[in-house]
Amino acid sequence: MNDDELLAGIRDAFNVLDPVPDGVLAAARASIAWRAEGATLAELARDRGGQPAAGLRGAAGRVLTFACPGTEVEIEVAEHGRDRELTGRLVPSAPALVQVRHRDLPPDAITTRAEPAGLFCVPRVPAGLVSLVFRLDDGTSIVTSWIRL
Template identity: 60%
Template sequence: MNDDELLARVRAAFETLDPLPEGVLAAGRSALAWRAPSSVLAGLTGDLAGRVASGVRGGGVRALTFAAPGLIVEVEVAPTGRGREITGRLIPSAAADVHVRQPGLAPGEVTARVEAGGLFCLPRVPEGVVSLDLRFPDGTSVVTSWVRL
């Protein structure tokens, strides 16, 4: 028996005794499909959960800060029923399209345009694991690290 035959038998044993749940497999495929290898990563540098904003009913707002070289992305996440509303701004202000990346969403399903002053709003984002993809007119993009909302 060679190594390939041994690995095939081990794989068959695991598939029989402890099969991989379909949801896990689908999430893995989705994560690979959502890769953006040419994008710059904006890592999470601040997370203030439960901060209460004036005028907001039913709970606090979560403030997140992401940083990439030459860019800061500040967002506030507010609960809206089963979803979330994300409002944010880019520092420094820049023209861009913001796309929500989430395993359950089709590409381009939830998007917004950055307005004057670097402001944007995504009113209906499903709860779950989310990343933002900022696409600039020059073809470059910045993606935020994944966070659970």
């Protein structure tokens, strides 16, 4: 018995004894469609959930900051029942097409524009796992890591 035959036997045993759930396989296959090739990943740097932003009065919202080399994306999340409203800005400011990626929606279901000052607002985003893609007018792209809203 060679290594390939041994690995095939082990794989067959796992498929019988502990198969991967169909939902997990479907999610893994679908994740390939969510890739944003050539985009710079902006990872979550800060999550101020429920803490009021400095100098603001009123209800505490969730403020998220995503960072990548040379750019930050700041997003405030306001809850409206099952939906969320996302307001934010790109730092440094730049105009961009903003695409919301949500696991329960088609890829281009929610889009808006960030104005030249980098400000944007996305109303009615369903609660759940979300990632944002910013397609800047200079041809570059930034994608945020996935976050549960």
